[in-house]
Structures are given as structure tokens and as C-alpha cells.
Amino acid sequence: MSGSSKVKVFLLISLLLNVSLAYVLAINYTTYTESINYYKAQVKNLTKEIENLKKEQEFIKNQLNYYRNQTLYYSSLIGEAKGYGGVEGSSEVNLVAVKIIEASIFGYRFEGVTLKGYITLKHGNGDILVNTEPKIGIDLQSSLRTAVHVAENVTLTHLTKTDIILKVTAEEEVNVVDGPSAGAAITAAIIAAIKHEKLNQSVYVTGTINPDGSIGPVGGIPEKALAAAEKGAKLFLVPKGQNTVVVWREKEKHTPIFTIIIREPYTVKLEEFLRMNGYSNVKVLEVENILQVYNLMKL
Numbered sequence: 001m002s003g004s005s006k007v008k009v010f011l012l013i014s015l016l017l018n019v020s021l022a023y024v025l026a027i028n029y030t031t032y033t034e035s036i037n038y039y040k041a042q043v044k045n046l047t048k049e050i051e052n053l054k055k056e057q058e059f060i061k062n063q064l065n066y067y068r069n070q071t072l073y074y075s076s077l078i079g080e081a082k083g084y085g086g087v088e089g090s091s092e093v094n095l096v097a098v099k100i101i102e103a104s105i106f107g108y109r110f111e112g113v114t115l116k117g118y119i120t121l122k123h124g125n126g127d128i129l130v131n132t133e134p135k136i137g138i139d140l141q142s143s144l145r146t147a148v149h150v151a152e153n154v155t156l157t158h159l160t161k162t163d164i165i166l167k168v169t170a171e172e173e174v175n176v177v178d179g180p181s182a183g184a185a186i187t188a189a190i191i192a193a194i195k196h197e198k199l200n201q202s203v204y205v206t207g208t209i210n211p212d213g214s215i216g217p218v219g220g221i222p223e224k225a226l227a228a229a230e231k232g233a234k235l236f237l238v239p240k241g242q243n244t245v246v247v248w249r250e251k252e253k254h255t256p257i258f259t260i261i262i263r264e265p266y267t268v269k270l271e272e273f274l275r276m277n278g279y280s281n282v283k284v285l286e287v288e289n290i291l292q293v294y295n296l297m298k299l
Contacts, residue, residue: 086123089193098220112227124163139179181218183209205237229279
């Protein structure tokens, strides 16, 4: 074989090897890219799960503290006969809560929801009743009992001969994860019914009610604030110390090969958070006790 023929054969073999190598590299690169995208998605999903678990922990902690305080208080009471005649009246109030939304097969997310509460007082035997329409998964019985006790103290009115009926309505069936956070709103509604006054429907409040009339902390405040703002709230009341909230935002982290999008927590004032989401006309105030709440809510 001549020298030129050998060169041609060598070049042909070299070309075939390069093509084969390029093909192998292309396949490996595609597989590598798919793996990177898969792990990026997993990191993002795991971050969201951590965020949800932290929120659940906050809800559970607040509710456990609330029920513990209720148990300690009522176990210390000595039964005493109160009051004589029944009371009649009615009122309505906005309620805000947090519901669980099934986001995908990878998990869920929390979202704020607004409800309507209707209080009716009528002569009776001191029964305390809760009715929801449609079906709402929410625990209000303990909050309602405490609300009645606080409303009696605030108005100096005995309700032992009065039936208290709370009706809660929603636009759809929902499962609410923090029923006690409606305590402050329900208490204000009972006071309004006793005094035959009306509550301002552009004012929303979230907070538990303690037997001494103080307002206790709650979770899910950013979600509740957004839900209230969407419904036209002009004033949003939160427990003392909870005007600064922790929210989550997406952030890109760049590497020489790829970019990862993660979610990280940061703190922000609630009014600023609402402005960031397109609601610039909502004022946020912190409240410590039911008298502050009622004075800000009544017309």
C-alpha cells in the first residue's frame, strides 16, 4: 500500500473514531443534563416540603399553647351561678384562616381563606352551638366558650340564660388548620351582639382569645393577610409582635455548569409584604387585648 493510501486510511479511521467519540459524549451529556434537571427539581420540592413542615410546626405549637392555657384556666374555676335573664342580639364578622391545598403529587401548600361568622343570641339555657355551611373542618368550640366568657366580663352581662349560636359560612368546603385563631373575631362579634352594635366589615383580625381578654399568637399570618386584602380589607389586626413575618422567596444559585432555583426565608413587615403582592391600601396594626380589637372593629 502506497504512503498516500495509508494516510487516507489513517484519516478515515481517525474520522470514524472522532465521530464515535462525539456520539458517546453527546449521549453522556444528554444523560448528565437530564440528571442535573432531575436533581434541581428534587431540591426545589424538598425546600417546599421543609417550608410547609415549618408552617405546620408553627400552627401546632400555637394551638397546643392555646389549649394548655384554656385547660389551666378552666380547671382553676369554681362553678358559680351567674345571671338571671336571657339576652337577645345578633352580629356578623369576617373570619380569616388557613387551608391546605393539594398542590401536586409532590406535596401541598397553605393558602389563606376568608369566612363569615354570624352570632345569634337568644333566650335559652346557656347552650353554645356551632354550625358550619357548607362542611368546614374547623375547631371553634373551645374558642367560642372562651369568647363567651370574655364577652361577659367586658360587657358585665351574664349569658347563663342565653343560647349562643355561631354559624360559619364559606364559599366552598374547606379544611381549616387553625380554628383557634378566629377567637378574637368571634369575641368581638359576641360583644357587638350584646351591645346591639355593628362591626366594620372592612376590618379583619386574626388572633386567639385568652380568658383574661388578651390576644394570643397565631400562624399563617401572610396567607391570611393576602386573603383579607383580596376581599377588600382596609385594616388588618394581628397579635402583638406579629407585624413582622417570615415569608419565602425563590433565589437563583449559579454554578459553572448550571443554575439551581431554591426557596429561602426572609423577614418583612406585613404591610410591605402586602404591597409587594399588589395591595397597597391595607393598614396593619398590632393588638394586645379584646378592648383594642373591639374599638378598632366597631362602626
